[in-house]
Amino acid sequence: MITTVIYGFTIGGILYIISIGLSLTFGSMRIVNFAHALVYTTGAYFLVVALRTLGLGFLPAAAVATAAVLPIAAGIERFVIRRLYGESLDYAIIATYAVLLIGVDLIKWAFGATPIPLSDPIGKDVDLFGISFPLYRLLIVALAISIHGGLYLFFKRTIVGKIVVAGLEDKDAVRSLGIDVDRYFAIVFLVGSGLAALGGVLYAPITSVHPYMGFQVLLISFAVVIVGGMGSLHGTFLASFALGMVIAITGRYWGPAAETMVYAVMAVVLVFKPLDV
Amino acid sequence: MTERLRRIDILLIAGAFLLLLPLLKFQRATDYIIFCVFVLSFDLIYGYMGRLSFGHMLFLGAGAYGATLFADRVSPNPFLSLLFAIAAAAAVGALLGPVAVRATGAAFALINLAFNQVGHFLVLIAFARFTGGEDGMAAVFSKVGFLDFQDKRVLFGFCLACLLLTCWGMKRLTTSPFGILLRMIKENETRVKFLGYDTFRYKWAAYTLSAGVAGFSGALSILNYGYVTPSFIDTNRNVEVIFASLIGGAGSIYGSLVGGVVFMAISNYLPTYIPRWEMFLGFGLLLLVFRFRTGIWGALSALEVFRPRREGEGG
Numbered sequence: 001m002i003t004t005v006i007y008g009f010t011i012g013g014i015l016y017i018i019s020i021g022l023s024l025t026f027g028s029m030r031i032v033n034f035a036h037a038l039v040y041t042t043g044a045y046f047l048v049v050a051l052r053t054l055g056l057g058f059l060p061a062a063a064v065a066t067a068a069v070l071p072i073a074a075g076i077e078r079f080v081i082r083r084l085y086g087e088s089l090d091y092a093i094i095a096t097y098a099v100l101l102i103g104v105d106l107i108k109w110a111f112g113a114t115p116i117p118l119s120d121p122i123g124k125d126v127d128l129f130g131i132s133f134p135l136y137r138l139l140i141v142a143l144a145i146s147i148h149g150g151l152y153l154f155f156k157r158t159i160v161g162k163i164v165v166a167g168l169e170d171k172d173a174v175r176s177l178g179i180d181v182d183r184y185f186a187i188v189f190l191v192g193s194g195l196a197a198l199g200g201v202l203y204a205p206i207t208s209v210h211p212y213m214g215f216q217v218l219l220i221s222f223a224v225v226i227v228g229g230m231g232s233l234h235g236t237f238l239a240s241f242a243l244g245m246v247i248a249i250t251g252r253y254w255g256p257a258a259e260t261m262v263y264a265v266m267a268v269v270l271v272f273k274p275l276d277v
Numbered sequence: 278m279t280e281r282l283r284r285i286d287i288l289l290i291a292g293a294f295l296l297l298l299p300l301l302k303f304q305r306a307t308d309y310i311i312f313c314v315f316v317l318s319f320d321l322i323y324g325y326m327g328r329l330s331f332g333h334m335l336f337l338g339a340g341a342y343g344a345t346l347f348a349d350r351v352s353p354n355p356f357l358s359l360l361f362a363i364a365a366a367a368a369v370g371a372l373l374g375p376v377a378v379r380a381t382g383a384a385f386a387l388i389n390l391a392f393n394q395v396g397h398f399l400v401l402i403a404f405a406r407f408t409g410g411e412d413g414m415a416a417v418f419s420k421v422g423f424l425d426f427q428d429k430r431v432l433f434g435f436c437l438a439c440l441l442l443t444c445w446g447m448k449r450l451t452t453s454p455f456g457i458l459l460r461m462i463k464e465n466e467t468r469v470k471f472l473g474y475d476t477f478r479y480k481w482a483a484y485t486l487s488a489g490v491a492g493f494s495g496a497l498s499i500l501n502y503g504y505v506t507p508s509f510i511d512t513n514r515n516v517e518v519i520f521a522s523l524i525g526g527a528g529s530i531y532g533s534l535v536g537g538v539v540f541m542a543i544s545n546y547l548p549t550y551i552p553r554w555e556m557f558l559g560f561g562l563l564l565l566v567f568r569f570r571t572g573i574w575g576a577l578s579a580l581e582v583f584r585p586r587r588e589g590e591g592g
Binding site for chain 2: 026030031032080083084089090091093094095097098099100101102104105106108109215219222223226256257259260263264266267270271
């Protein structure tokens, strides 16, 4: 049972790293960004390239992969999302989904559709409560918590973060102060995309890398965002770990149902807390 | 912009689909017709009510599985199967509606996507004993009187009649006070509420109705193909109907028909020439969103020549 709980925390940590960007773009730009899944998948593939082709160690490879995704994310923001500001939400959904389709097909073209397995980059186990765990999983949880702390400080203490928080609250009021809110939202978008890529990089050694890995994770991330509340930092944090735990516990008893259970939880949450976007 | 659908138009639609026959086999042509029914059902909640669903395949699947299971377990009568499938899909819609329709915009799309995912899981894994899981299952229908649906020509005629019926029903519906309310909800829901309408009830009804029609198209596909697989409820195929609705022109019966036929034609012929089908779909969608929002029918009806003359309005 303790293994399951630790496993749940690992999934929760990864989910948080991926979902927070989605949650912030949702909250700030009111855009559902399907391309988020593309950024995540691309991160994982860049990791494969950095590890195998460039022959880097895991840490530099992870850093390179995450950094290499940023220009792509910036391109998506500049050429697709920025052109859809203030338009009907539906078009943003369709356009970002189109970007996802194109990107996934490009990945299939370049790398083929066969899953690429990666090994645990640390390979060490630690003993905890008399059971041994891969150290890597524990580090992911620690990283997720520190990222949460970092983001909290960013929004609380820095001027950029404060502008974004204010913009989430009342965009027009902030704009009337002469601040170009959209530029700051673009920064948030990049930060979120970077984190999604990092999520892909971190999760790649646990599962395998394949072109459609983004689709599954994206749906679960959306559930996290809906359960946690859009644009809410703490809400996303709690929802990530709660749903991670749901996945782990369901998976222990009935593997195939693990992800479906997440949607069931989301539906229940929606029944009691209908949302208005 | 109430759309006009005169009696002659029903004949025109029927004629247009009969024109497909020299180009395609009966089974393929029937497929085009069935897909048009599906696009029409999608258009009711997207084009008219203004809610983009990313999970409409769920209802198609509910109808498809409903028809197959009914034929397999209860009775091989195709008409009873069809009725059961419509009822099953509408029941799923009525059950999920209260949760789904309270959401708007992005949340609506995602909730439907999640429901669809659950449905896919249910038929693929949870109830694999009944549905045949990955392999799917076959359905055998019996003859009813002189109608033998094994004969593809009879089925073509029947499906065409079903499509015309759906078109007529959609026309009646969308020009009725109910349909006008749906379009008002699309434009400004708050104002509709302010006028004293309980918008939740109307949205729920439209959602259920759309689910029923989608289930109808799913059941017709089963009549056409005789077997069901989880691809009938595959989440990733939702983009097809969205693409079809956009390319034809959302919020119009003709637009849906044009979109359905054009999409089917593209997906029939293109993959043999272009191996990167998903990429094509992606670029196509981007083009539609950025440059060509009204779709083919919207562009056609914007042309002066084709604009129907309205009495008392002076064009």
